[in-house]
Amino acid sequence: MVKSPRIIHLSDLHIGYRDCGEKTARIVLNIIKRESPDNNIIVITGDIADRGACEADLSAGQELLERLRSRGFTVLLCPGNHDYGTGFVNSAETARKFKERFLPQVKEFPRLDMIKNIAFIGLDSTADELHWYDRYFADGELGKVQLQRLEKVMSDPQIKDKIKVVYLHHHPIHFIPFHQLKDRRKLREIIEGRADILLFGHLHFGGTYHNTWNIKIVIDGGSSTGKLALGIFSIKIKHRVIDPADFSVIEKNYLED
Ligand SMILES: [Fe+2]
Numbered sequence: 573m574v575k576s577p578r579i580i581h582l583s584d585l586h587i588g589y590r591d592c593g594e595k596t597a598r599i600v601l602n603i604i605k606r607e608s609p610d611n612n613i614i615v616i617t618g619d620i621a622d623r624g625a626c627e628a629d630l631s632a633g634q635e636l637l638e639r640l641r642s643r644g645f646t647v648l649l650c651p652g653n654h655d656y657g658t659g660f661v662n663s664a665e666t667a668r669k670f671k672e673r674f675l676p677q678v679k680e681f682p683r684l685d686m687i688k689n690i691a692f693i694g695l696d697s698t699a700d701e702l703h704w705y706d707r708y709f710a711d712g713e714l715g716k717v718q719l720q721r722l723e724k725v726m727s728d729p730q731i732k733d734k735i736k737v738v739y740l741h742h743h744p745i746h747f748i749p750f751h752q753l754k755d756r757r758k759l760r761e762i763i764e765g766r767a768d769i770l771l772f773g774h775l776h777f778g779g780t781y782h783n784t785w786n787i788k789i790v791i792d793g794g795s796s797t798g799k800l801a802l803g804i805f806s807i808k809i810k811h812r813v814i815d816p817a818d819f820s821v822i823e824k825n826y827l828e829d
C-alpha cells in the first residue's frame with residue numbers, strides 16, 4: 573500500500589507586513605530542520621505576499637519558497653486576495669504577474685496535483701473578483717467557469733480512489749461582510765461529502781472543524797505568521813500537520829525553537 577505523505581498547512585504569511593517576512597524565514601528554517609521532504613507536502617492557502625504589487629514582498633516570498641524546494645520539499649499554493657492587490661483592491665494586472673512568478677506551471681484553476689495516493693485540488697478564490705465593478709473589498713468568488721471545471725475534476729475517474737484535498741484562500745463557511753466567499757453555497761454543492769480534506773485561510777482566526785460539509789478534516793489555517801485577524805484580534809499561532817493515513821491533525825508551532 574502507498575504511504576500517504578503528511579500535509580503541512582500554512583496560510584496568510586503576509587510577507588512584507590511588519591515582521592511577517594522574518595517569521596516566515598524562521599518557519600522555513602524549522603521545517604527544513606525538523607521535517608523530511610520525503611513524507612511531507614506543504615500547502616499554502618494564499619496571502620503569501622502582503623502587497624501583491626510590491627516587488628520586495630514578491631521576491632522575498634519567492635526566495636523563501638525556493639529554500640524549501642531546494643531542500644526537496646514539494647510546495648503547493650493557491651493565491652489570496654493580497655497576492656492580487658492590496659487586500660482591499662484587486663488588480664487583474666497584479667494577478668497576472670503573481671501567477672507568472674509563483675504559479676508558472678499552472679495553466680488554470682482548479683489545479684490538480686496527484687502525489688502518491690492524494691489528489692490535491694487548488695482553487696483561485698479571487699479569480700472572479702477582478703472586474704472593475706467588484707474588485708474592491710476582500711470578498712472572494714470562484715466564478716461559474718471555475719466551478720464547472722471543479723465539478724469535472726471531482727467526477728474524474730482518475731481521482732476516484734484518491735484522498736481528495738481541496739484548498740483555497742477564502743473562508744468558505746463563515747460569513748463576514750466584505751470578506752465572504754460569494755459562491756460558497758455552490759462550492760458546497762460540489763464538494764460536500766466528496767472531498768476528504770478542506771483547507772483555507774483569509775480571516776486569520778484559525779481552527780479545525782470536524783465533519784463540516786461531511787468532509788473529514790476542515791481547517792482554517794489562520795495566519796501562520798500571526799497577522800491580526802480583522803486588524804484587531806491577536807490569535808495564538810498554530811501550524812497544523814495532517815496525517816491522511818488516519819485523518820489526524822497535529823498542532824505545531826514552527827516559530828518556536
Ligand atoms: Fe490574509
Ligand SMILES: [Fe+2]
Nearest residue numbers: 619652653774
Ligand atoms: Fe486574504
